[in-house]
Amino acid sequence: MGILYHPIVFVCLGIAAGLVAGIFLRKRFVEGHQSNIRAQSKQIIENAIVEAEQLKKEALLQSKEEAYQVKQALEQELKAERDELKDEMRQLNKKREALKHEWEGYDAKHAELLAGEKKLRQQEAQIESKLKDIDQLVDKQRYEMARIAGISQEEAKKMLMDSLESEARMDAAKRLAKIENEMKMEADRKGKNILALAISRYAGDYVADKTVSMVPLPNDEMKGRIIGREGRNIRAIEAATGIDIIIDDTPEAVILSGFNPVRREIARLALLQLISDGRIHPGRIEEVVAKVTKELEITIREAGEQATFDVGAHGVHVELINILGRLKYRTSYGQNVLQHSLEVAFLCGIMAAELGLDVKMAKRAGLLHDIGKAVDHEVEGSHAIIGRDLAKKYGEPEEVVYAIGAHHEDLPPQSVLDILVQSADALSGARPGARKEMLQSYVKRLEDLENIANGFNGVEKSYAIQAGRDLRIIVDSKKIKDSDAMLLCQDIAKAIETQLTYPGQIRVTVIRETRAVEYAR
Structure with a gap:
């Protein structure tokens, strides 16, 4: 009995009771906490299942909507392509109709060409027949001419060809001279017109400013x-x-x-x-x-x-x-x-x-x-x-x-x-006035040029052209030969250099020509 009531015993009993109570309470706490965790886990799983179902429904709706939009776009594209094909078919039909009309026209033209070709063949046959008749007549005339003139056919033919050639040459020379004269007159007229038009259309000052020194x-x-x-x-x-x-x-x-x-x-x-x-x-x-x-x-x-x-x-x-x-x-x-x-x-x-x-x-x-x-x-x-x-x-x-x-x-x-x-x-x-030169001195220089040229033997006429930059001299072909023309040109150029003062240079041209003149009376 003494031992049971000993304080140590009570302490040990208290500790043991405390441990038993702590273990029991801890067990109850763990069990309660586990039940809470199970409930929360169950709730989270249920929420996840609901959310997954909701996302599934939204994804399904979105995919259906996108499929609908794709379908609409494809239908519009197909409609546009069908419309384009219809337009192309209409254009092709129009072109086919046009080609059909053109082909019909070509057929008509081909028929006309065949008819024209047939007509030309007939005309060629007629012409060949007439040429044969003409050849026969010519041979007959040549035979008669040879018989009458007492010459052979070859000689008569040669005389006829010479006569025809002479007449052709004469006619060609006349026509050539006429054409050359007409062309010279026309070229001269057009050249003067172009120069006159250019001068009249350009409204420039006659005297430009001079640099002041x-x-x-x-x-x-x-x-x-x-x-x-x-x-x-x-x-x-x-x-x-x-x-x-x-x-x-x-x-x-x-x-x-x-x-x-x-x-x-x-x-x-x-x-x-x-x-x-x-x-x-x-x-x-x-x-x-x-x-x-x-x-x-x-x-x-x-x-x-x-x-x-x-x-x-x-x-x-x-x-x-x-x-x-x-x-x-x-x-x-x-x-x-x-x-x-x-x-x-x-x-x-x-x-x-x-x-x-x-x-x-x-x-x-x-x-x-x-x-x-x-x-x-x-x-x-x-x-x-x-x-x-x-x-x-x-x-x-x-x-x-x-x-x-x-x-x-x-x-x-x-x-x-x-x-x-x-x-x-x-x-x-x-042109007078364009450069620093008085009109009187300008005219006098031209006259002096012509007078110098006219002073030489054999000169018929002289012309100072291009404002005195070019001197054209026409000589008598009976007095001046071709070999003397160059010497005369050099002598006139030297005379101008020694007797005149002028700007720039002057070109001297001597012209010698033989003219044949005949009158038809």
Whole structure:
């Protein structure tokens, strides 16, 4: 009994009871938790099954809707194809009907051709029969002629053929002479009409502006400022521009001298700016000259671009445009070369249109024909050959290149375009007033040319044409032989060189011909 009531025993019993109770409670908790988990799992599974059923229904509906849309699209496409096939069938039916009508027409034409062929065969048979009859008659006549004349048939035939040949030659010569005269008259008339039309349609100025090489001064004191201390200013201007400045007794003006017109223009503009600014010293001079040079390069390029735009010449090389713009400051006998080139281009275009030629190509050749004058003071040779080489270098068409080289007959003309450029150049430069030449002196020069030619023995008539650039001389064929014509031409050319002063060159042509004249009475 003592042991049962011992405190340790009670503690052990308490602990054991606590453990039993804890185990029981834990078991009950685990069982409750497991039941909850089973219920939640069952609920999740049920929810998943419901959601799966819902997704299945939605997917089924969506697939049905997409299938319906695909079906609708296919039906529309099939309908469009059926409509297209119907249209094609209608067109094919129309074409079949048209071909049927054409075939019927061909059948009718074939029948007509067969009938015509049959008729032609009948006519050929009739003609052959008649030819046989004619041959028989000719043989009979030849036999009678031979019998009457007492000559053989071969001799009579030869006499007849000679007579016919002589008459045919005479008739052909008459017809040929008539045709040549008519063609010459017609060509002359048409040529004059074309030239007159070209001149009348081109409304250009008679006198172009001349490049000024004299710079006005506000007062004579400015000359000293231009010269500078010990001449340093004038030396700086001349070194920067390459132009000689002449300061003489001319009141309130200085003269610029130089062969390069662009440099002369740079010097003129720079000097005007320096005079206007008032600051004239070597540093300022170099600055102003550089500025003016850039501005003038822009002006030159714009002038070239404007010229090509006015004429309608597209695709011209940039360097060629710049060279063309330099002609704005180049003059020839007082005539501005750029203005002259534009005038030649328009005249070429008008005449090419009248002759049915390529108007754009003719204008292009006319615009570039004097391009060599922009650099002829820098390169040896005639400006026509220099211009030809420049045009060839920068990719111009072959016909334009050759026309440039042939416009002063440095090369023989090979096409109508070459003659057009020559004619337009002569029209622009030779008309009275176009260049710096008085009308009286112009007429007197022509008269002097004719008088010099008429002073030689054997000369019947002489004509100064193309504004005195060409002298045509007609000689007496009885006094002057063919071998003497060349010597006479050289003597007249030398006489003109020694007795006259004239711009450019004059071509002397001696014409000797024998004329046979007979009158039919």
